[in-house]
Amino acid sequence: MRFRKLLVLGVGAVSLLLGWAMYLKIPQRIYFKIMGEPTHPTIILFGDSQVEHAHWRLLLSRQNVTNLGIHGNTTTTLCQRIKNYQIESAKIWFLEGGINDLPHTPTDSIIENYRCMIAHVRESGATPVIHLTLYTRPNIKCKKTNLPHLRDSIDVLNRKLRVLADAENLEIIDLNPLLAKDKVLEEKYTRDGLHLTHDAYLLWAAEIDKILQNKGL
Numbered sequence: 001m002r003f004r005k006l007l008v009l010g011v012g013a014v015s016l017l018l019g020w021a022m023y024l025k026i027p028q029r030i031y032f033k034i035m036g037e038p039t040h041p042t043i044i045l046f047g048d049s050q051v052e053h054a055h056w057r058l059l060l061s062r063q064n065v066t067n068l069g070i071h072g073n074t075t076t077t078l079c080q081r082i083k084n085y086q087i088e089s090a091k092i093w094f095l096e097g098g099i100n101d102l103p104h105t106p107t108d109s110i111i112e113n114y115r116c117m118i119a120h121v122r123e124s125g126a127t128p129v130i131h132l133t134l135y136t137r138p139n140i141k142c143k144k145t146n147l148p149h150l151r152d153s154i155d156v157l158n159r160k161l162r163v164l165a166d167a168e169n170l171e172i173i174d175l176n177p178l179l180a181k182d183k184v185l186e187e188k189y190t191r192d193g194l195h196l197t198h199d200a201y202l203l204w205a206a207e208i209d210k211i212l213q214n215k216g217l
Contacts, residue, residue, distance in 0.1 A: 040089035041066035042217060044126075046082065046117070047096030048073040050134070053195060059205035060212075074100045075113035082120050091217055093121045094173070094208060096131040098161075099144070099194070103153035111160050118168060129211060130165060132158045132174040137185040139193025151183055171211055178203045 043065045045051045051069025066087070073081070075097045095117050101110050114130060121128040133154050136145040144150070158174075165172045179189045179200050189200035196204070 040064070041087060042089055042091040043212065044068060044085075044087060044090050044093045045096075046078065046093055047131070048078075048100055049195060050099070051094075051096050054201045054204075056205070059201055060209060069096075072100060073097060074105065075110045075117075076101070076105075079113040079116035082117050086124065087126075088124070090121075090124065090126045092127045092129060092212070092215065093117075094129050094131065095121070098133040098157055099136070099154075102133070102157065103147055103149045107153065107157045107160055110157055111164055114161070114164060118170070127215070129171045129173060130161060132161055132172060132176065134175050135180040135183050135185050137187060137190050137193040139190070141192040142194045145193035155183075173204075173207050173211070175200075175204055175207065178207075 041064050043056075043060070043062065045054075045056050045065065046068045048069060049071035051067060052071050053069070054067070056067050057063060057065045068085070070077075070081070078095075078097045095114070097113075098110050118128045118130070135154060136142075136150065139145050158176075162172065164170070176183075179185055179196075185193065189197055189203075191197055
């Protein structure tokens, strides 16, 4: 009986520590050394730093999730990088990217990069889901957020992403109604005008979970 109580307490302590991983900003590489990578992931998060900075297995309360986010990636880099992955167990890919391209990369080029990613996911037998680009908040900590015409370019890109999603019969995740007001990312949801807080990730994870539940995953 005593051993069982100690075991329960031990498991609870480990869970609590891992639950604080996001608050303490423990790097993914250390987190995965603790938890171990899933052998046969069915859910893939693919994108730039917005994806990379989250502990998706904790947020989604699932162990079959792999985080393939890398900070600084443009959609051109993502299109090139996705071709290196052959994950036969994957059932669904959540594709995110675009903010690192804007406002200088033509939005039509970004759309073509999304077509590249979508095609690769479908060829693997999995389902792609795309994200609309999130608005930013002007902040001296992040030069990107102060670029002229950035907001306008986000609007243009998102309109084209919606057209693409309709043409390809894709589901989309649009976080702007949840995290932004008047086309500006709310202060409580960002650390530097671009990157997100834990509360923002909770809302994002809830949107992902809705899609997973609807698909029976």
